[in-house]
Amino acid sequence: xxxxxxxxxxxxxxxxxxxxxxxxxxxxxxxxxxxxxxxxxxxxxxxxxxxxxxxxxxxxxxxxxxxxxxxxxxxxxxxxxxxxxxxxxxxxxxxxxxxxxxxxxxxxxxxxxxxxxxxxxxxxxxxxxxxxxxxxxxxxxxxxxxxxxxxxxxxxxxxxxxxxxxxxxxxxxxxxxxxxxxxxxxxxxxxxxxxxxxxxxxxxxxxx
Numbered sequence: 392x393x394x395x396x397x398x399x400x401x402x403x404x405x406x407x408x409x410x411x412x413x414x415x416x417x418x419x420x421x422x423x424x425x426x427x428x429x430x431x432x433x434x435x436x437x438x439x440x441x442x443x444x445x446x447x448x449x450x451x452x453x454x455x456x457x458x459x460x461x462x463x464x465x466x467x468x469x470x471x472x473x474x475x476x477x478x479x480x481x482x483x484x485x486x487x488x489x490x491x492x493x494x495x496x497x498x499x500x501x502x503x504x505x506x507x508x509x510x511x512x513x514x515x516x517x518x519x520x521x522x523x524x525x526x527x528x529x530x531x532x533x534x535x536x537x538x539x540x541x542x543x544x545x546x547x548x549x550x551x552x553x554x555x556x557x558x559x560x561x562x563x564x565x566x567x568x569x570x571x572x573x574x575x576x577x578x579x580x581x582x583x584x585x586x587x588x589x590x591x592x593x594x595x596x597x598x599x
Contacts, residue, residue, distance in 0.1 A: 393516045394448045395590045407448045410456035412436055414498050422499060426558075439463055439470065439493065447516050447588070449509050457501065458509040460517060461494040465530065469493075471564055475532050478564035480552040484530050492517065492531040492567075511584040514544060518577060520588060521569040529567040538563045545580020546573050 396404040412434035419425045420435055430436045440461070449458040463469040465485040470493050472483040495513070497506055521529065533541060535554055542548050547568040554563040577583040 392450055393512070393586050393588045394446075394450060394454075395520065395588050396446050396448060397442065397444065404454075406454040407450050407456065408446070409434065410450070410454070411446065411448050411459045411496070412440075414456040414459070415494055415496050417499050418496050419494070443467060447513065447520060449513050449516070449586070456496075456498055457505075458497045458513040459494070460492050460496070460513060462520075463491040463493060465489045465491055471530055471532055475557070475562065475564065478532060478552045478555055478562060483564075484528060484551070484566055486528075488525055488527045490521075490526050490529055492529045495531075495533075495537075508584070511582045512586050514582055515574075515577060515584045516586065516588055518546070518569055518573045519585060522571070522573070523588075527569055529569065531565050531567075532562055533565065535561045535563055538565055541565060541567075543580070544582045545576045545578075547576065 394404055394407050396408060412430070415435035416429060416433065420427055420429060427435050428437055443464055445462040447460050447462070448456060451457055464487075465472070465483070466487055469491045471478065471491055472485070476483055497510055501509060517529065520526070530551070531541075538550070542550075542565070547570065549566055551564050551566045554561050556562070574583055
């Protein structure tokens with residue numbers, strides 16, 4: 392299933408949220424060697440994991456992480472404008488209908504065929520969520536190999552600046568337009584793979 396949660400969700404989504412943070416550590420810190428904060432030696436979590444962030448988490452039947460993405464509103468500080476503004480040829484795109492996709496994470500335990508399947512399901516979930524909530528653009532920062540994959544999915548996606556080297560990585564910024572044509576575009580690219588999105592109820596206590 393695909394869960395839509397925030398950092399204040401409870402119940403089953405606690406398992407999914409913690410499983411996502413642990414998976415992010417395994418991918419971004421253990422595998423990719425990014426210099427990121429670690430909570431309790433187990434969870435990758437940063438200052439953008441606050442009450443304004445939203446998460447699409449694809450889980451198995453036990454609610455353990457398969458893939459996930461974090462969505463940040465661009466009407467407040469986010470990664471592109473706060474950390475990598477130089478990646479944009481002009482001002483970073485902002486607005487209530489523009490959200491940033493960050494921490495696109497595929498679980499390291501997945502074999503190649505399953506990895507492709509859940510990747511497509513998560514990309515599709517991003518498009519479905521945008522269409523259902525009035526998001527008309529996503530922005531993001533990606534390493535060039537991953538950015539080239541994103542550009543190839545078939546949707547209306549473009550680079551919005553020249554790539555720059557940061558540390559040992561070549562990074563680029565991108566913008567994805569979400570329109571009623573996006574499902575057909577992703578289907579033509581062999582990516583469209585819809586699953587229902589379940590929204591988890593929120594509560595007051597933060598469970599990070």
